[in-house]
Each structure stands twice: as C-alpha cells, then as structure tokens.
Amino acid sequence: MAINAQAQIELHKALAPRYAYRYSFEFSRLFQDDWHAELLSHLPPNSKRVLDLGCGTGFFLAELDEKRPGAIGLDISHAMLRVSEQYVPSARLVTADAERLPFRERSFDAIFCKGSLHHTRDHIGFLSNCRRALAKDGVLIMSEPCNDNFLIRWARFLLYKFSPHFDLGDQGFTKEGLRELYEKAGFEVTFAGRYGVFAYVLAGFPDHLGILRFVPGNVGLVKFFLKFDRWMCATRILRIFAFQVVMVGKPKA
Ligand SMILES: C[S@@+](CC[C@H](N)C(=O)[O-])C[C@H]1O[C@@H](n2cnc3c(N)ncnc32)[C@H](O)[C@@H]1O
Secondary structure, eight states: OOHHHHHHHHHHHHHHHHHHHHTSSHHHHHHHHHHHHHHHTTSOTTOOOEEEETOTTSHHHHHHHHHSTTOEEEESOHHHHHHHHHHOTTSEEEEOOGGGOOSOTTOEEEEEEESOGGGOSOHHHHHHHHHHHEEEEEEEEEEEEBOOSHHHHHHHHHHHHHOTTSOTTOOOBOHHHHHHHHHHTTEEEEEEEEEOSHHHHHHSOTTTOGGGGGSTTHHHHHHHHHHHHHHHHTSTTGGGGOSEEEEEEEEOO
C-alpha cells in the first residue's frame, strides 16, 4: 500500500471519534446540513446510483441515502467506516482506496467527494477513476479546501504543519487549479463556485476549537452567517474569502 494511504489510515483512526463530536451540536449540525444541501442541490433528479467517495463517518452519506436509497459509501479508513456503519446502517459501505476504485466502468450516475481529494496525492488518477466509474451523463460533485486567498493558504499551512490532526501534504486547491485537474482527467466543468466563510469558521470544527460551543447565541449567529456567506460567495471581490471550492463536472463526450 502507498505510504500516503497508510498515513491516512493512521491519521483517521484518531479522527473518527472527533467527527461524531463535530456533528453533535445544534449549531454545527445546522452548518453541516447547509453544506450538504449545497452539494445535494447539484444532484440531477434522474440519478439513481450514487457514491460518496471518502464518506468518512457517514453524516453526508446518511442524507444521500435518504434521497437515493442504496447509496454506496467508500473510505480508506475502516475506523471511520465503523462509525458510518452505526450511523447509516442501510447504506452499503466499502473499504478501499479511491486511487484504485473497485467498481466497474459506468457504475454510478453521481459521485460526491466532500473533502477527500486533498487527502490523496495522485489527483488526476483519482479524478480519472471517478470519470471511468461514472455513466456517460453522470456527474462528479466535489467540495474541497479552497486556497485562493493567501491568508487562508497560510493559516492552513501553519495548522497542518503544527497540529497532529492534519497532514502537511493535504493542502487545498485554487479554484482554477481544481478546474485544470478536472479537465486533465477528462471532465467538462459545469459549475464552479465557493462555499463557507464566517459560518465555516464558527461552526465547521468544534472538535478543533472547542470553545466555539460556548459562544452565546451560536445557533442564531450560524443562521445569520449562512445567509451572509451565500451573499459573499456570490460577490466578485468577496468570494475570495471562502474556505471551500465546490466543483461539478461531467465526463467529456
Ligand atoms: C476530511 S474527511 C471527510 C469525511 C466526510 N466526507 C465528511 O465530510 O465528513 C476525508 C476522508 O477521506 C478519506 N480518505 C483519505 N484518503 C483516501 C483514499 N485514498 N481513498 C478513500 N478515502 C480516503 C479519509 O479516511 C476521510 O474519511
């Protein structure tokens, strides 16, 4: 097994219990639900066979499986999937490496990746596998850390360097960089946007910043910031402050 794959398995052994904690507060659930709704808004109505690639502890997969029963979740970390097993018992779970997908060509109508591409090293290989696993008119819907803003880029670099909960090699993407990767892997990009500014900081990671759960009125603040962030992400100069890039693509004909 590749060195990075082994490192990811080790890293996520320790992270699995933290994810359950991350999703356990009203204010953080509100934020995650909104993020999931943003991703699900790109799911074509006629798609039936869906995959959550890097599903982790299954909180997004649970929503996907509700919309498309029989959803499949894949992750390299068995520790993360053990939480999924309890949380979304109806979904089908596969332990495997996204860089070597164990599916036949054209097995899916939609593939979601919420924050898993940046954990791998062969990005074009990962995306090419997705293209092969997708039907001709299938879609790849992805949300990944956005490094368009140098302040965010540096904050992420420092966090990843000094925190034991991150791997320094797992840096994010610029929007144009991710678009280029999609295109090199044989995708036509049909949507490229940004997601998450203040609500992302306030509610995204109570497992890393435990103090956030004590912020008075955090539920109301998140509701306000979700709307405010949407406005920022739709505004030309301000969208550079977003923490995530959301990209959708379909296999080129
Ligand atoms: C940041 S977590 C996101 C988990 C989940 N999508 C969520 O949003 O809660 C990244 C996930 O990618 C998984 N991962 C990392 N490298 C992988 C690989 N090569 N193949 C499959 N999954 C991988 C990790 O085990 C982890 O569960």
